Amino acid sequence: MTSLKLPIPVSGAEALSSLASFVIDYVGGDSHLSRRVGLGAAVTLLALVLRVITSGRPKRSAIQRDPRKIGKVVGELDTEVDFDEYDIVIVGGGTAGCVLASRLSENRNLRVLLLEAGDSSLNVLYSKIPAGFSSILETSRVFNLYTMLQQNTGGRRHFWPRAKMLGGCEPNNSLFHYGNPSDYDEWARLGGEGADAWAYKDFHKYFLRFEKFVPNRSHPGVVEGEHGSNGPIEVGFHGYHSVFSTRFIAACGHVGIPSRADLNTHHGTCGVAKLMTYIDSRGSRVTTESAYLTPTVLSRPNLTVAVNASATRIIFDTTGPNPRAVGVEFASFRDGPRFYVRTKNEVLMLSGVGPEAHLAEHKIPVVASLPGVGEHLMDHPVVDVALAETSGNSLNFLKPRSVRHHFQRATAFLTYCLTGKGPLTTNVAEAAAFFRSDDPVLFAPHMAPLPTVEDSTSGSNSPDLELFVTPVGYTRSGNGLLPNIDSFGLHMTLLRPTSVGNLLLKSTDPFEHPSINPNYLSTEHDLAVLERGMAVVSRVIHTSPLADIIDHTAADKRLGNWLPEASPKEVRAYVRGNVETLYHPTSTARMAPQSEGGVVDARLRVHGIHGLRIVDASIFPTIISGHTAAPVIAVAEKAAELIVEDLALSGSVV
Incomplete structure (x- = not known):
């Protein structure tokens, strides 16, 4: 076969x-x-x-694959050319980069260059099929990164994939979620001078700016005024809705988590609901590439999108009182020639400036000493629980292990091609419950008291735990070996960890993967809160109507059916042995005063350096209590506005 x-x-x-x-x-x-x-x-x-x-393939007028038509070979800079100077150079065509390139090039007086290490995602079939994201992993379309050994998770290295294509990690993430409004009010408190404008009441408009919410009669109750209707990104409830998510929502309601029509409102995110997605009405995944780099945008004469172009360093002018970013060096591959482009105004990326001692260790000249660069790494750890089920509706065939699975997958594929519907349009994480670990309705008197832990949430109505359901069972990010039986999954996520790590260089080779240390479960708080979450998992397992389709006789320890009867010691061991990343790294270039370890100010300018900004999840002052794609898009929308404002004030653009 x-x-x-x-x-x-x-x-x-x-x-x-x-x-x-x-x-x-x-x-x-x-x-x-x-x-x-x-x-x-x-x-x-x-x-x-x-x-x-x-379908929807854009014109390639702006896409450029020949680096010699973008910049000059390093060593030939004395030759005057007219094609290697741009007003704005954007390094990285990920979730934020595509937004910036589109919005900034709306001003025809700005010449914009977007550099992307990968290629377009629009011809990658798995990036268009919602259920196909796992098949992109461990391919050349992804930076297949691994963490350092984590001493608190059994000495394991954790897989940390990051997309290597236009649109970034959105092809791996179809969950549309704001986070809690108080998260952004916290950003306003932590961000330093001028950060008041990051509070939810002001920042919310940037979500509305990119949203095109499409109502769905099967999911009534959404207040359309809470959502945008004219943005480039279609969001809503399109996609496959399995019996597991329906029963999960009902079971969560029975244990004390209120049902909600919409988890993205000013009321906050606590409750259980079907998750909104970045899946359009045709059943195709929406990314910032497909939404923002449309044929019309790519036909703009002032926009160039260079693919297969990896930035190798930023060029600084250090003759003035403060360094200024004046260009970017890039290459198509490790041993290939280096090319150089100049910028008249700004470079948008994560720079190589950082902790002085760390730079000295690698014999890198210090342009600006910023101890916060690479520090305060935060991520959402998730504990995967696979459960044997009896309904026959499992989507285990997405990872086929039998002739039956292959036939089911082929049938689903044909259904998708014919109708744009069916199991392959599953969001995988179809429904979720957000709640607090100190919720008295949810926890007392159903469980014994746990040690008092600090409240790490951003506000009194903000969650610190998320439980989501998937119609396919998996563990260890899909790499765990499970018995070949029908299963589905419950996944407990710690939204507000107190464990922080760092992201550092291994060498001066820009093509070498960095040293990643998320420092998972390094605090008692994180373990204690996850253990509370696992108590909710156990209750949901035994609550109808979800309990009615679980095989409670399954004894295989690789499954989680035994967890409701497990001892506290066994639960703790399970958490340590099964925690993984939810693919949400943030805060390594956080917006905060420099004296408090910040890297950028409230306008996303790197402290002490002119002409350099950072626009991605690394600027989050602290991790939000939800999924990160929508906040990153909103950050990019706001950043584009800030940049144009600053250029207008300086007289660089009209």
């Missing part, structure tokens, strides 16, 4: 070749499956997939 792994095409020719191979293997590789699918269906499948891949 040929392994069913969908192709990841990068061009029209490659798409045709790889899809043809896929159909031939799939139809001809197993006579048992051939009888079911049939050659006619296979041909239809091929045509439909080609239509999916090519």
Whole structure:
């Protein structure tokens, strides 16, 4: 039997070749499956997939793959050229970078260059299919990073994938969630002078600016005035809704978590609900590339998008009283030639300035000593629990391990191509409950008292725990070995950890992956709060109607069916052995006063350096109590506004 792994095409020719191979293997590789699918269906499948891949493909007028048409080879800078100077250079075409490139190039007087280490995601089939994100992992489309050994999680190294394509990590994340309003009020308190404008009442407009909320009759109760209607990113309740999420919402209600129609309002996020998604009405994943770098945007003469261009360093002018960022060096590959582009105004990226001692260790000249760079790394740890189920609705076939799984996956794929619906449009994390670990309704008198721990939340109505459900069971980010039976998953997330780590250099090689130390579970607070969360998991497992489709006789310890009867010591060991990342690293270049370890000010300018700003999740003063994609898009929307304001004040743009 040929392994069913969908192709990841990068061009029209490659798409045709790889899809043809896929159909031939799939139809001809197993006579048992051939009888079911049939050659006619296979041909239809091929045509439909080609239509999916090519639909919405932008004109490539702004996409540039030849670095010599962007900048000059280092060493040839004495030659005057007219194509290597830009007003704005954006390093990184991720979630924020695509937003910035689109918004800033709206002003035709600004010449904008976007540098991206990867390529477009629009020809990557798995980035368009909502359930396909896991198939992108461990490919060349991703920076396959690993943490240092974590002493508090059994000495394990944790997989930390970061997308290497336009649109960034959004292809791996379809959850649309603000976080709690008090999170942004906390940013206003922590961000330093001028940070008042980051409070929710002011910052909320940037969410509205990018949203295009599409109502859904199956999910009534959403107040449309809470959401934007004309933004570039379609959000709503499109996508597959499994029986697990329906039963999960009901069970959470029975244990004391109130049901909500919408978790993204000024009332806060506590409650349980179906999650909104970045999936459009056609069943396709929406990213900042597909939403912001449209054919119209890419046809702008003042925008250049350089792909396969990895930034290797920022060039500084140190002749004045403060260093100024004046250019960026980049390369297409490690041993390739270095190219240089100049900027008249600003570079937008995470720079190499940082802790003086750390720079000296690697013999890097100190441009500006900023001890906060790379520090205060925060992430959301999640504990995965896979449960044996009896309904027959598990989507375990997304990771096929049998002939039946392969046939189910093929059927789902054909359904998706024909209708844009079906299991492959699952958000995976379909519904979630947000709650507080000190909620007296939820915890007392149902559990024994736990040690008093500090309140790490951003406000009295802000959660510190999230429990979400998935229609497929997995552990260890999908790398855990589970029995080959039908299962689904419950996943307990610590939203407000007190453990912090750092992100440091391993060498001066810009292509070498950094040293990542999230320092998971290094405080008693984090363990105690997660243990409280696991008590809720145990209650939900035994609460109807979810309990009615769980196989409570399953004894395999790799599953979590035994956890409700586990001792506190066993629960703690399970937490340590199964905690993983939720892919939300933040705060390594946090917005705060420099005296308090901050790296950027309230206008996202790097302290002590002219012409350099940072715009991504690293500027979060502290991690939010929710998912990070929507806040990053809102940060980029606000940053674009700040940049244009500052350039207008300086007379650089009109």
